[in-house]
Amino acid sequence: MSNSATPLSAAALPALAFIGGGNMASAILGGLIQQGLPPALIEVVEPFEEARARLAQEFGVTAQPAASQALARCALVVWAVKPQTFAEAAAPVRALAGQSLHLSVAAGIPSESIARWLGTEAVVRAMPNTPALVGKGMTGLFARNQVDAAGRALVEQVLAPTGHLLWVDQEAALDAVTAMSGSGPAYVFYFIEAMTEAGIEMGLPPTQAHQLAVRTFTGASALAEAASEPPSVLRARVTSKGGTTYAAISSLEAADVKAQFKSAIRAAEQRARELAVEFGKA
Numbered sequence: 001m002s003n004s005a006t007p008l009s010a011a012a013l014p015a016l017a018f019i020g021g022g023n024m025a026s027a028i029l030g031g032l033i034q035q036g037l038p039p040a041l042i043e044v045v046e047p048f049e050e051a052r053a054r055l056a057q058e059f060g061v062t063a064q065p066a067a068s069q070a071l072a073r074c075a076l077v078v079w080a081v082k083p084q085t086f087a088e089a090a091a092p093v094r095a096l097a098g099q100s101l102h103l104s105v106a107a108g109i110p111s112e113s114i115a116r117w118l119g120t121e122a123v124v125r126a127m128p129n130t131p132a133l134v135g136k137g138m139t140g141l142f143a144r145n146q147v148d149a150a151g152r153a154l155v156e157q158v159l160a161p162t163g164h165l166l167w168v169d170q171e172a173a174l175d176a177v178t179a180m181s182g183s184g185p186a187y188v189f190y191f192i193e194a195m196t197e198a199g200i201e202m203g204l205p206p207t208q209a210h211q212l213a214v215r216t217f218t219g220a221s222a223l224a225e226a227a228s229e230p231p232s233v234l235r236a237r238v239t240s241k242g243g244t245t246y247a248a249i250s251s252l253e254a255a256d257v258k259a260q261f262k263s264a265i266r267a268a269e270q271r272a273r274e275l276a277v278e279f280g281k282a
Ligand SMILES: NC(=O)C1=CN([C@@H]2O[C@H](COP(=O)(O)OP(=O)(O)OC[C@H]3O[C@@H](n4cnc5c(N)ncnc54)[C@H](O)[C@@H]3O)[C@@H](O)[C@H]2O)C=CC1
Pocket: 019, 020, 021, 022, 023, 024, 025, 045, 046, 047, 048, 051, 080, 081, 082, 083, 085, 088, 089, 105, 106, 107, 127, 128, 129, 130, 182, 183
């Protein structure tokens, strides 16, 4: 079987399908539409009427409650359902799946399971993150051996508007990607919340506290990205001996926050492995 991907074009309508029309699907298709892909080239399968209405209103995309025969003509099918519902969602699509390349964003679900459920080896896994909504995403990618260069290029074309892309060689590395950049925005928001709350407790107006916290994270991230030195050196430059930062970092170290944070990330990695066992075996 050849899985050589057809480029997205109006020659095959629809060219691109999404199974599941929630947060991640919206982030990806929103970026594509913003970059000029006509909504008519996109079909979404989404069982919930409310979600279908939102997709039509926000993006002008027609969503169907179930997959139609047209799905068989799509160059790429993006799987954006929860790991828990993947097998169930795949069953009615299997008969239509053979000619398309399939891209899953589901956490944990192994490509081997997806290939088995869909009856095709043309499977790529991606682990995006929600900053994709503003074109600042970080996505890890893994392709099964049988996916050729044209298939990889098609995936890159579809995900390019979401931000940065990174191919990994081993599928197991996607669990680490999931635990870092996939779940990572939640960790950052958690620290932004804590910083904002502290600011309010110190007497700042909430809007000012929010602005100071968010801009500190964006500024420090931009500096870390631009600098040639590692973050430890950048941190040392902020930390005057006996000064305010020293007091704060000493308090973090006394509470073992770095070790706790690392163990939280390992818990996410472990959960990705568990999802594979719980929901990938069907
Ligand atoms: N939210 C995030 O930050 C990230 C999520 N992911 C992955 O993306 C996937 C989707 O997550 P979200 O978009 O956040 O979830 P979501 O709940 O917003 O979207 C899932 C959509 O699938 C629909 N759905 C349920 N059963 C279906 C079926 N049988 N056929 C078609 N559609 C069906 C739901 O109605 C819902 O709209 C998950 O597997 C998750 O692991 C990956 C990276 C980041």
